[in-house]
Amino acid sequence: MDRKAPKPPNDEVVSWRQSLKKLLECKTGQLAFREFLKTEYSEENILFWLVCEEYKTITSNTEMAEAAKRIYTEFVQVDAPRQINIDCETRQEITNSMSQPTLSCFDKAQRVIYKLMKKDSYPRFLKSEIYQALFEPSDAS
Template identity: 65%
Template sequence: MAPVVDVLAWGESLDHLLECKTGQLVFENFLRTEYSEENLLFWFACQKYKKRTIETDMAEAAKMIFEEFVQVDAPRQINIDCVTREEISKNISHPAPNCFDRAQRLIYGLMENDCYPRFLKSEVYQALLEQQ
């Protein structure tokens, strides 16, 4: 069970929710029930990717993110515009730390404006609040 402060903080912003391990798990489980966890998984993969410093690791991770989330018909294809998708496709052969930034910002905005408000109204979140 998450501490009172955490559960209340989750309602303040998506950032507060994503900064908390328990919040991440609860949000991911909620998104899974809506069949939209790919957005959060992509966002986490990008966060992890940015911390890579070894070029071969970066190239391998970029390829995995591209194949899992970005390419058309990817198993967990994210909803981004074709310009962003094309930009990533071109950059993937020589990936830089920021090659997914545009897509990550788009997905964050989608979560913040769509998934996150639904999460706050969800039975799961409301039940956690009531337990406080």
């Protein structure tokens, strides 16, 4: 994590063990998890999940269409710069929805990525040095 960023309180860090949901509810948790995912070359997962959360809050149809196109281009289309690991059927459903994107067009892919992070990356994150280092006393003198 960023050296200048203050460490979160220990009880907050401990709370991240409860669930991936708890971890992702916290900005500091997101940053720590993202840092870890970078080391596993799977940072696109959290980036995609976060951008989907933001996407669901869009109210304007024009903005939705533009955001959907950006998400699709960056994460979903084959050979996207940050291509997420989803099945062909889900990818095709999203591709088909791009002409008329809805607020829920990325939901299935987001669930797939969430499950992947929950089953795979999250348990490793809890054992990682990045996570463990957050427990070190901040006033090491």
